[in-house]
Amino acid sequence: MRVLVTTGDFSHYLSPNFHYLLTELGKMVDLQLWHWPGDINEIIRSLDAKPDFVFINEFAETNSPIITGLAGLSLPWAVLLHDLHYQIEARTRMLREINAPGIFSIYRDRFSEWYPEFWPKFRWLPHHANTDVFYDYALNRDIDYLMLGAVHESIYPLRCRILEKMSDKPGFVYHEHPGYRNFSGEDGALVGTRYAWEINRAKIFFSCDSIFRYPLxxxxxxxxxxxxxxxxxxxxxxDLGFLPGVHFVDINEYDFEEKAEYYLQHEEERLQIAEQGYEMVRTHHYTGRRALDLKIAIEEICRDWSGAQLSTGKQPFSSRIRVRKGVRL
Structure with a gap:
C-alpha cells in the first residue's frame, strides 16, 4: 500500500512523536511525505506514483501545511486533528465542507463533546511512547520530585498549584518549557534523549491533563x-489501560503533596507501581503498536471506500463507528 502523508517536518521538533510514528509506519507501507502547502490533486500529479491513501496531518492547524482541494479527492483519505480546542467552530465548518471519509484524533472524549456530528467517522489514534528513547536508563534516581513543562494557569492550573506548593520543598526540581520549535543537538535543551534522561533520574514526576482533560x-x-x-x-x-493505583497515582489540587511524600517514603510501593506502568506502556502503547493501529485503520477506510464506490459509484458520506466510549484500546 502506498500512503501519502502531508505534514510539517517534526524530525527536530520539541515533540517529534509524529515523526516517530511515520518512521514506524514507513516499515509497513510505501510512505510518501509532503511538507508544503498546495492543492491535493496537483500534489498527487507531481508524484512519481499515485498513492492509494492520503493522510492529512494536523488538519487546519498551524504547524502543518494547508492542503486544499480535498472535497473533490477521488481516492480514500483522512485527516488528523491534534489540538481539538483550536478554532472549533471554524474547523467544524471546514470538516463539513471537505466531507472526509475518516477523521483521526488523539483524544476521544473531547472529540465526542466538541465534534459530535463527526463521531461516525471518528478513529482513535492516542499518544504513544518511542521506547527507543523513553525507557529505563538505570540512572541514579537523585531527584525526589520532578516537574517539566508549561505552567500557564489558564491551561494547567494543577501544575501551577504544584509549583507554588513544592518550589521550596527539598528535593523538588522544575524545568521550564523550552518552547514549541525545532532544536539542534548542540543547544543542550531538555528534549529527546536528554528529556528522557531527566525523567529517568526522578523518583516521582508530577503532571496533569490540563483543563481539557487530555491524556497527554x-x-x-x-x-x-x-x-x-x-x-x-x-x-x-x-479505557486506555492507565489504571490509578496500578500504573500511576491519581492526584488533585488538595492531595498531591501528601501523596508525593507518602510514595517517596514508601519505596516498595513506589517501585511496584512504576514497574507496572512501565510494562503496560511498553506492551500496549509503544510507537510500533500505534503505527500498526494506524495501518489497520487506513485499510478499513480503504475497504469502506471501495465498498461504497461499488454500490453507489460515489464517495461515502461516512464510515462505520470503529471506536466507542468505554471500549479499551
Missing part, C-alpha cells in the same frame, strides 16, 4: 521511563 503524552513518556507518575485520572485514561 507525558502520561506515556513518564511511565515508559519507569518513573512514578502523579497526575489526575480520567475515564479516557482508564
Amino acid at each position: 503524552a507525558k502520561y506515556y513518556e513518564v511511565l515508559a521511563c519507569k518513573t512514578l507518575l502523579l497526575a489526575p485520572a480520567s475515564q479516557e485514561l482508564a
Whole structure:
C-alpha cells in the first residue's frame, strides 16, 4: 500500500512523536511525505506514483501545511486533528465542507463533546511512547520530585498549584518549557534523549491533563521511563489501560503533596507501581503498536471506500463507528 502523508517536518521538533510514528509506519507501507502547502490533486500529479491513501496531518492547524482541494479527492483519505480546542467552530465548518471519509484524533472524549456530528467517522489514534528513547536508563534516581513543562494557569492550573506548593520543598526540581520549535543537538535543551534522561533520574514526576482533560503524552513518556507518575485520572485514561493505583497515582489540587511524600517514603510501593506502568506502556502503547493501529485503520477506510464506490459509484458520506466510549484500546 502506498500512503501519502502531508505534514510539517517534526524530525527536530520539541515533540517529534509524529515523526516517530511515520518512521514506524514507513516499515509497513510505501510512505510518501509532503511538507508544503498546495492543492491535493496537483500534489498527487507531481508524484512519481499515485498513492492509494492520503493522510492529512494536523488538519487546519498551524504547524502543518494547508492542503486544499480535498472535497473533490477521488481516492480514500483522512485527516488528523491534534489540538481539538483550536478554532472549533471554524474547523467544524471546514470538516463539513471537505466531507472526509475518516477523521483521526488523539483524544476521544473531547472529540465526542466538541465534534459530535463527526463521531461516525471518528478513529482513535492516542499518544504513544518511542521506547527507543523513553525507557529505563538505570540512572541514579537523585531527584525526589520532578516537574517539566508549561505552567500557564489558564491551561494547567494543577501544575501551577504544584509549583507554588513544592518550589521550596527539598528535593523538588522544575524545568521550564523550552518552547514549541525545532532544536539542534548542540543547544543542550531538555528534549529527546536528554528529556528522557531527566525523567529517568526522578523518583516521582508530577503532571496533569490540563483543563481539557487530555491524556497527554507525558502520561506515556513518564511511565515508559519507569518513573512514578502523579497526575489526575480520567475515564479516557482508564479505557486506555492507565489504571490509578496500578500504573500511576491519581492526584488533585488538595492531595498531591501528601501523596508525593507518602510514595517517596514508601519505596516498595513506589517501585511496584512504576514497574507496572512501565510494562503496560511498553506492551500496549509503544510507537510500533500505534503505527500498526494506524495501518489497520487506513485499510478499513480503504475497504469502506471501495465498498461504497461499488454500490453507489460515489464517495461515502461516512464510515462505520470503529471506536466507542468505554471500549479499551
